[in-house]
Amino acid sequence: MPVVARLGSGIPLVARDRELARLRAALAQAGNGVAGAVLLAGDAGVGKTRLIDELAADAPDTLVLLGRCLDAGETGLPYLPFAEALSRLKTETANWPALAMLLPQLALPAEREPGTGAMLAPSLIPGRRPEQDVGQLQLFDAVLGLLGELSERQRVLLVVEDLHWADASTRYLLSFLLSRLKSQRLLVVGTYRGDDLHRSHPLRPLLSELVRLPAVERLDLAPFNAADARRFVEALSDDLPEDVVGQVAERSEGNAFFAEELIAVATCDDRSLPSALADVLLSRVEQLSPEAQHVVRVASVRGRRVRHERLKEVAGMSDIALDTALRELVQHHLLVVHDDEVYTFRHALLREAVYGDLLPGERVRLHAAYARHLAQHLDERGAAAALAHHAFQSHDHGQALTAFIQAAKEAERAGAPAESLQHLEMALNLWNAVPAADRPSDVDEATLLRRASWVAGTAGQPERSVAFGRSAKKALGGQSPEAAAEVLLRLAQALSILDGNELEHHQVMMAAWELVHDREASPTRARVLAGKASLLRQQRREADAREAAELAIADGQKANAPGAVADALGTLGILDDYLDRREQAREHFERAIEVAREVGAVNTELRAWYYLGLMHYDHGELKEAARVYNEAGERAQQTGLTWSMFGLEIRIFQVLVHYYLGDWAYAAWASEPPGMSVSSTVLARLRAANTHLTVGRGELAESERVITKLRSDWHRDIQIALITGGTGGELALWRGRPELAVERVTDVLEWTRKLGGPWALGDIRIGAIGVVAHADIAAKARRKRDAAAEREAIARGRELAEHVRLTARNGVPRTGTLGPEGRAWLARSQAEESRLDGPGDPDLWQAAVDGFGYGLVFEQALCRWRRAEALLGADRRDEAADELRKADETATKLGAKPLADAVAAVAKRARITLRADAPVREQVDLFTPRERAVLELVATGRTNREVGEELYISEKTVSVHFSRIMAKLGASRRAEAVAIAYDRGLLETP
Numbered sequence: 001m002p003v004v005a006r007l008g009s010g011i012p013l014v015a016r017d018r019e020l021a022r023l024r025a026a027l028a029q030a031g032n033g034v035a036g037a038v039l040l041a042g043d044a045g046v047g048k049t050r051l052i053d054e055l056a057a058d059a060p061d062t063l064v065l066l067g068r069c070l071d072a073g074e075t076g077l078p079y080l081p082f083a084e085a086l087s088r089l090k091t092e093t094a095n096w097p098a099l100a101m102l103l104p105q106l107a108l109p110a111e112r113e114p115g116t117g118a119m120l121a122p123s124l125i126p127g128r129r130p131e132q133d134v135g136q137l138q139l140f141d142a143v144l145g146l147l148g149e150l151s152e153r154q155r156v157l158l159v160v161e162d163l164h165w166a167d168a169s170t171r172y173l174l175s176f177l178l179s180r181l182k183s184q185r186l187l188v189v190g191t192y193r194g195d196d197l198h199r200s201h202p203l204r205p206l207l208s209e210l211v212r213l214p215a216v217e218r219l220d221l222a223p224f225n226a227a228d229a230r231r232f233v234e235a236l237s238d239d240l241p242e243d244v245v246g247q248v249a250e251r252s253e254g255n256a257f258f259a260e261e262l263i264a265v266a267t268c269d270d271r272s273l274p275s276a277l278a279d280v281l282l283s284r285v286e287q288l289s290p291e292a293q294h295v296v297r298v299a300s301v302r303g304r305r306v307r308h309e310r311l312k313e314v315a316g317m318s319d320i321a322l323d324t325a326l327r328e329l330v331q332h333h334l335l336v337v338h339d340d341e342v343y344t345f346r347h348a349l350l351r352e353a354v355y356g357d358l359l360p361g362e363r364v365r366l367h368a369a370y371a372r373h374l375a376q377h378l379d380e381r382g383a384a385a386a387l388a389h390h391a392f393q394s395h396d397h398g399q400a401l402t403a404f405i406q407a408a409k410e411a412e413r414a415g416a417p418a419e420s421l422q423h424l425e426m427a428l429n430l431w432n433a434v435p436a437a438d439r440p441s442d443v444d445e446a447t448l449l450r451r452a453s454w455v456a457g458t459a460g461q462p463e464r465s466v467a468f469g470r471s472a473k474k475a476l477g478g479q480s481p482e483a484a485a486e487v488l489l490r491l492a493q494a495l496s497i498l499d500g501n502e503l504e505h506h507q508v509m510m511a512a513w514e515l516v517h518d519r520e521a522s523p524t525r526a527r528v529l530a531g532k533a534s535l536l537r538q539q540r541r542e543a544d545a546r547e548a549a550e551l552a553i554a555d556g557q558k559a560n561a562p563g564a565v566a567d568a569l570g571t572l573g574i575l576d577d578y579l580d581r582r583e584q585a586r587e588h589f590e591r592a593i594e595v596a597r598e599v600g601a602v603n604t605e606l607r608a609w610y611y612l613g614l615m616h617y618d619h620g621e622l623k624e625a626a627r628v629y630n631e632a633g634e635r636a637q638q639t640g641l642t643w644s645m646f647g648l649e650i651r652i653f654q655v656l657v658h659y660y661l662g663d664w665a666y667a668a669w670a671s672e673p674p675g676m677s678v679s680s681t682v683l684a685r686l687r688a689a690n691t692h693l694t695v696g697r698g699e700l701a702e703s704e705r706v707i708t709k710l711r712s713d714w715h716r717d718i719q720i721a722l723i724t725g726g727t728g729g730e731l732a733l734w735r736g737r738p739e740l741a742v743e744r745v746t747d748v749l750e751w752t753r754k755l756g757g758p759w760a761l762g763d764i765r766i767g768a769i770g771v772v773a774h775a776d777i778a779a780k781a782r783r784k785r786d787a788a789a790e791r792e793a794i795a796r797g798r799e800l801a802e803h804v805r806l807t808a809r810n811g812v813p814r815t816g817t818l819g820p821e822g823r824a825w826l827a828r829s830q831a832e833e834s835r836l837d838g839p840g841d842p843d844l845w846q847a848a849v850d851g852f853g854y855g856l857v858f859e860q861a862l863c864r865w866r867r868a869e870a871l872l873g874a875d876r877r878d879e880a881a882d883e884l885r886k887a888d889e890t891a892t893k894l895g896a897k898p899l900a901d902a903v904a905a906v907a908k909r910a911r912i913t914l915r916a917d918a919p920v921r922e923q924v925d926l927f928t929p930r931e932r933a934v935l936e937l938v939a940t941g942r943t944n945r946e947v948g949e950e951l952y953i954s955e956k957t958v959s960v961h962f963s964r965i966m967a968k969l970g971a972s973r974r975a976e977a978v979a980i981a982y983d984r985g986l987l988e989t990p
């Protein structure tokens with residue numbers, strides 16, 4: 001039987017047993033330690049809230065946290081639903097100071113902005129302002145940590161209603177939480193109106209992202225069918241005539257809220273039932289007294305929620321008259337009263353209908369009245385944004401401009417850069433529409449644009465950050481040299497993040513320096529000097545960079561700008577590393593970390609961590625590099641900057657270093673993408689780094705999909721091209737397609753050449769993989785006795801090997817020398833070159849094995865496999881067996897299936913047991929006897945007809961057998977199937 005349950009409001013829950021059962025099952029699963037989330041979609045009024053109420057009402061031993069998103073303009077508070085949900089908690093939030101951005105009561109008395117009294121989050125105290133999006137991500141971690149802590153005590157149900165109205169920061173936080181649902185005893189339910197999601201709605205891409213998460217499911221709440229609609233109406237009202245019940249059920253179109261309103265109209269008088277929902281709702285308003293109609297219209301302009309005091313002020317009524325009107329509205333179920341003297345519309349659709357029915361002049365006057373009231377209460381949380389909305393709607397652009405600027409500051413303090421940017425954009429749009437006399441006197445357009453550039457960068461939108469910075473530069477005029485230099489410095493910082501802006505970056509930075517070079521020491525001059533030093537270092541003007549860095553330190557110490565001091569110390573560390581003065585470099589990096597940490601300049605601190613780890617990496621000290629990057633990664637996570645510029649670089653090296661050291665489980669963890677919204681470049685970089693693992697483990701189909709997709713992301717970052725160009729070639733080789741490997745290697749080398757390559761280590765590694773491919777093509781040509789193809793492969797292979805040698809002679813640009821990794825890949829290239837015309841040189845392969853011996857365990861094992869082949873060609877069987885066993889041990893430990901299969905194939909052909917104490921066992925043949933006979937004849941070059949004649953079977957039967965062979969080998973062509981069979985030892989070399 002369908003569920004029919006009456007709640008406190010008297011509204012029945014009908015025909016929702018399937019949906020309710022799914023929600024209860026998800027909640028029960030959460031209670032067992034499997035966290036989950038349900039996205040509940042449905043049309044407005046279909047019954048989403050009623051379903052959630054029923055779930056919460058029948059959830060014993062469950063902490064229910066409920067928060068609602070409000071329509072634009074109703075509130076200036078980002079994260080409102082989370083603030084509402086957590087506000088009922090008292091002592092539980094005290095251990096999470098970052099929650100002060102949501103819950104101002106947690107802020108310490110000293111944590112107020114001087115002059116305004118506004119609350120500041122602990123991480124945003126003046127003088128300790130962290131860089132980029134640290135505040136936002138600290139908040140995210142705090143919310144996740146609190147929910148996890150609560151779920152250890154009892155099951156938690158977190159409900160976020162009306163996600164179609166969610167602000168950007170709320171969407172980011174929801175994405176962050178849902179991507180980290182694991183073993184918490186937590187169920188998150190989000191509701192939204194599916195009919196409101198137009199093509200460009202900002203919730204649509206988030207939903208597409210979330211539904212792919214394993215812990216998230218989507219539940220669609222459809223309207224009632226005809227029978228259920230009738231049962232709903234019957235359950236809600238027992239005294240309606242039968243014909244009226246039928247009319248209400250039919251005209252409600254399966255919408256529960258619509259049905260309720262139709263019933264209310266039907267029970268009030270005998271008029272015909274309206275057919276449109278707006279008509280139904282407005283007909284109920286028309287039945288009210290004039291005073292009640294006035295109050296409900298005033299309330300609709302504020303939003304779905306309005307405070308009693310604010311409603312009284314704007315309505316302009318006496319206490320008695322207002323109370324009488326409100327009592328009437330509550331009795332007629334239009335408004336709901338709450339304990340905190342707040343009234344809400346019973347349904348958002350009701351508020352929308354009333355607001356939409358206002359006359360234009362009436363609407364403007366009421367918005368203006370709210371603006372006047374809010375202007376007297378700007379100390380309230382979110383009042384500036386609300387004032388900006390009402391002032392803008394009442395066409396008071398001067399007041400709106402000032403309020404949007406203030407709202408941007410409040411949003412930034414709350415760790416909501418997306419909303420801060422939105423307010424700044426509105427202010428910039430109004431700037432020219434407001435007479436100069438009505439603009440704020442303490443800010444100009446260039447300053448606003450500079451601020452927008454900074455906030456866009458913190459919100460993960462580097463392209464827009466550059467655009468705002470360029471606009472700020474154009475708006476310069478009349479500012480002091482320091483103020484103008486700050487604008488140019490901000491643009492230079494934005495340009496430094498994106499590739500392809502090197503010339504403009506240099507010009508802007510030098511222009512900033514020209515403005516302050518003859519000025520007294522100041523924080524601005526120190527910051528410009530530090531930025532100049534970093535730029536000159538990138539241009540390899542080491543002496544000039546050192547001079548600028550030392551001047552920045554002197555100015556910073558004199559003008560009390562420790563952030564600039566820390567930045568310059570990091571640059572000195574990099575310069576010392578260039579000169580191989582490692583002890584001095586280490587001291588400078590450690591001092592930079594210490595100074596930056598003291599003032600909360602987290603990005604500067606992470607920069608020093610990154611280059612300290614890179615110093616160890618470049619010198620082949622992989623274990624020490626891993627230690628540094630792990631500590632740096634923990635620091636980035638603690639401060640919420642894992643996905644900032646240097647946080648990402650640190651995470652990438654965590655992936656690479658642990659991959660090289662053979663800790664593939666850690667590397668896999670480090671390569672997991674973030675759940676929150678980040679730039680496409682961040683995701684592409686992580687996916688590129690992860691292809692080392694997926695290719696090495698033999699996840700070939702997934703690797704092919706990712707590498708093919710990442711080809712369109714090469715323009716985002718040169719490292720994406722350098723990594724996937726190499727792993728794409730390796731993937732093609734493991735699949736027995738050396739021709740494709742050559743195509744991919746050629747593609748990436750041509751791409752990097754256009755960008756000013758060769759790129760040293762990247763070109764050496766990719767070139768070596770290209771030599772491998774040509775050696776395999778030459779070997780295949782020898783098996784087919786195709787002398788012309790063999791000569792061409794050898795010639796092209798030697799040409800590519802020479803490119804590797806020439807690149808190696810120039811060294812790595814960052815250090816001027818070729819480090820251990822570069823030397824190892826050069827040795828492998830030379831060893832692969834020896835395979836072009838034969839089995840290879842064992843001594844050259846020994847050099848490659850030794851070259852990777854400083855810690856690159858997979859590459860070393862791969863070279864042992866190739867050396868074993870060369871040793872077998874030289875009839876040195878015992879040495880080959882030793883190399884094969886070592887390679888097999890590493891491949892087995894890592895789970896490197898393609899390498900393990902290749903080693904096993906060589907061992908099988910050579911009749912070598914890979915484990916000395918294991919008996920020789922016959923392997924199960926992959927093919928049936930008939931399939932093997934067909935494969936062996938096809939490998940000799942026979943056509944299907946010739947094979948059929950020799951085996952006395954039809955040509956069609958031969959085709960069927962070979963189709964099965966290709967399916968077993970994962971091949972798409974005949975030649976590929978034969979090549980794979982040879983490489984796996986399934987065919988003897990003719």
